[in-house]
Amino acid sequence: MYDMLAALINGTLGWGWPEWALNLLSYILVVTIVLVVAPLQMLFFTYYERRVIARMQDRVGPNRVGPEGIWQPIADGVKMFTKEDIVPQAADRIVHFLAPCVVVAPTVLMFAVVPWGPGMVPVDLPTGLLFFFAISSISAVGLMMAGWASNNKFSLLGAMRAVAQMVSYEIPAVLSLIAIVIVVGSLSINDIIAYQTGLIVSNRDLPGIPDLGLGWFVFTPVGFVAFIAFFIAALAEGERTPFDIPEADSEIVAGYMTEYSGMKFGLFYLAQYVLNFLLCAITAIIFFGGWQGPGVGWLYAQGITPENPNGNGLFNVLAGVLGVFYFLLKTYLFFFVMVWLRGALPRLRIDQLMDFGWKFLIPLTLANLFSAALWVAFTRWGPAEGMLITVGWSPVLRWLAAFVVTLAINLGVYLWLTRVYAASQAERRRAELEELIAAGS
Amino acid sequence: MEVVVQVVFGLIALFILVAAAMVVSVRNVIHSALWLIACFFGVGALYLLLQAEFLAVVQVLVYVGAVSVLILFAIMLTRQISGEGVRQLTSRWPVVLVVTVLLFATVMAPTLINQQWNVPPAPPLGTPEPIAGPAELGRGFVNEFLIQFQVVGVLLTVALIGAIVIAFEERARRRRVLTLAEELELKRLRERATQTETPEPVEAEPVARETRPASEG
Numbered sequence: 001m002y003d004m005l006a007a008l009i010n011g012t013l014g015w016g017w018p019e020w021a022l023n024l025l026s027y028i029l030v031v032t033i034v035l036v037v038a039p040l041q042m043l044f045f046t047y048y049e050r051r052v053i054a055r056m057q058d059r060v061g062p063n064r065v066g067p068e069g070i071w072q073p074i075a076d077g078v079k080m081f082t083k084e085d086i087v088p089q090a091a092d093r094i095v096h097f098l099a100p101c102v103v104v105a106p107t108v109l110m111f112a113v114v115p116w117g118p119g120m121v122p123v124d125l126p127t128g129l130l131f132f133f134a135i136s137s138i139s140a141v142g143l144m145m146a147g148w149a150s151n152n153k154f155s156l157l158g159a160m161r162a163v164a165q166m167v168s169y170e171i172p173a174v175l176s177l178i179a180i181v182i183v184v185g186s187l188s189i190n191d192i193i194a195y196q197t198g199l200i201v202s203n204r205d206l207p208g209i210p211d212l213g214l215g216w217f218v219f220t221p222v223g224f225v226a227f228i229a230f231f232i233a234a235l236a237e238g239e240r241t242p243f244d245i246p247e248a249d250s251e252i253v254a255g256y257m258t259e260y261s262g263m264k265f266g267l268f269y270l271a272q273y274v275l276n277f278l279l280c281a282i283t284a285i286i287f288f289g290g291w292q293g294p295g296v297g298w299l300y301a302q303g304i305t306p307e308n309p310n311g312n313g314l315f316n317v318l319a320g321v322l323g324v325f326y327f328l329l330k331t332y333l334f335f336f337v338m339v340w341l342r343g344a345l346p347r348l349r350i351d352q353l354m355d356f357g358w359k360f361l362i363p364l365t366l367a368n369l370f371s372a373a374l375w376v377a378f379t380r381w382g383p384a385e386g387m388l389i390t391v392g393w394s395p396v397l398r399w400l401a402a403f404v405v406t407l408a409i410n411l412g413v414y415l416w417l418t419r420v421y422a423a424s425q426a427e428r429r430r431a432e433l434e435e436l437i438a439a440g441s
Numbered sequence: 442m443e444v445v446v447q448v449v450f451g452l453i454a455l456f457i458l459v460a461a462a463m464v465v466s467v468r469n470v471i472h473s474a475l476w477l478i479a480c481f482f483g484v485g486a487l488y489l490l491l492q493a494e495f496l497a498v499v500q501v502l503v504y505v506g507a508v509s510v511l512i513l514f515a516i517m518l519t520r521q522i523s524g525e526g527v528r529q530l531t532s533r534w535p536v537v538l539v540v541t542v543l544l545f546a547t548v549m550a551p552t553l554i555n556q557q558w559n560v561p562p563a564p565p566l567g568t569p570e571p572i573a574g575p576a577e578l579g580r581g582f583v584n585e586f587l588i589q590f591q592v593v594g595v596l597l598t599v600a601l602i603g604a605i606v607i608a609f610e611e612r613a614r615r616r617r618v619l620t621l622a623e624e625l626e627l628k629r630l631r632e633r634a635t636q637t638e639t640p641e642p643v644e645a646e647p648v649a650r651e652t653r654p655a656s657e658g
Contacts, residue, residue, distance in 0.1 A: 137505070141505065163510055170506075436623060436626075437631075437634075
């Protein structure tokens, strides 16, 4: 943003602004864009989800406000704003008021590190991925505040469930991302995207592969297992339907949101959909190349970049448009999958949720971490690091060896874990039934 | 620039101190936990001011995201959250004050006396970064500070196992509330048992038990 503004104001218009003014203006613009885009995505997502789930349930969905009901979210927003704000008398007023803010603020902050296209990242932090997850964990505090301050047992139960679920599923989510971080060797989201050039095979692993922007991590065994584990964990973090235990309407009204009305409820709603968008986006970025796709890399190379200052600015715009198109396409596709799962699966019980997270996903992601280390060892290490087997191998052979070894490990661990997990669940079920019979007779 | 940094440092330090003071002086336990979270945030901001970006992010991840949530969880299990009618100070608080000041002084005095207060000049451009990034930290953990790292790991594992041992409950001694599905299964099992063992229908007693309302689940 700064480069663009500098080129426009001091170059084209020739106003000669000082550096700090340009910096200030560029950051104000970036913040404005982030703050505007987040609610817009949420509005679109509510409409999208309602239409898709309606189609799956053989209904029509909202179709009255505007063409095909496209203005329905805005009508809902107006409704939210005009509703009365009710605070229970026994509530802790200050904490009750602060809770929605503490839930919304991190989700908007997470937008700051999401890259939309080549060179289109609001803030490129060297520890962007870690920042993303650190900030997302703050909203657990907000949920706890909401549940406790409402002074309602359903709220408190919902908050407890939400926080327990978020804390447990943060571990497999982060572990599966660490595998990718090991392969890339960087926590910067931009570096992770830059790694995924190539065609099926990443350019960095096998130099010489044509760059079509399709060297996604999901095509490697390490990335595939990480993707599955991460997406399941993302469903739990975003409280999407097989894991919507915290707001199970049939059990505990609306969970931690029970005592909220009007725009405070709207803020929770906003936070939830923004979080869902971000989780889909980060899945697309980490495992499906983000804005990478056929043509973007080539277009961007023709434009103005730090390496190529004499390029044509038009190509920057084209690359940006195409990149944003690919990125949003992937993101919306993942949200479609989330809605699809909501239409297909019933809610889990809380003990099933905890068992699956702790006894299946975490061991699987830990084994995947080991595979990721082997991947790096096979593709990149030499005698200096103590990797003596691969001396003299060609890059193709090294890549193939890495692929086969990691595939064998991941597949073996997966099959073994499913058997162990199924056996332990069956054993537990048997023990419970025996107990039941003993108690009943 | 120096002045700006010092003003910002002063503000953050003031915020941390106020938050820390609130933690120990507020009556409501939940409020004090929330002030503690504010205090953690302030420390994270201090790390950012020192350009230790990774540490700042980890501070937020570990302390705000995990530790404080666990503290909140623990508080929810206690009674007297509002803390009304609870004495906050013991009757011998002056003694405690003197002891703590003395202890703090023994820690601080050597630093204050031996410190030359010569702020070193900024290193020339191009000097390698001190330990700040994740890669340097990781290398430090597996080379230079391996023993300490392992000891801390063992300590945490011990704490984890201890927590499990304390919380573990024998399956037989646990009282369970049956779900509807389990009630149904139980009923089916009993029916099968009665059919195989006693062919003559003596069903008055078991039926009466089985048809009790299954609403507990």
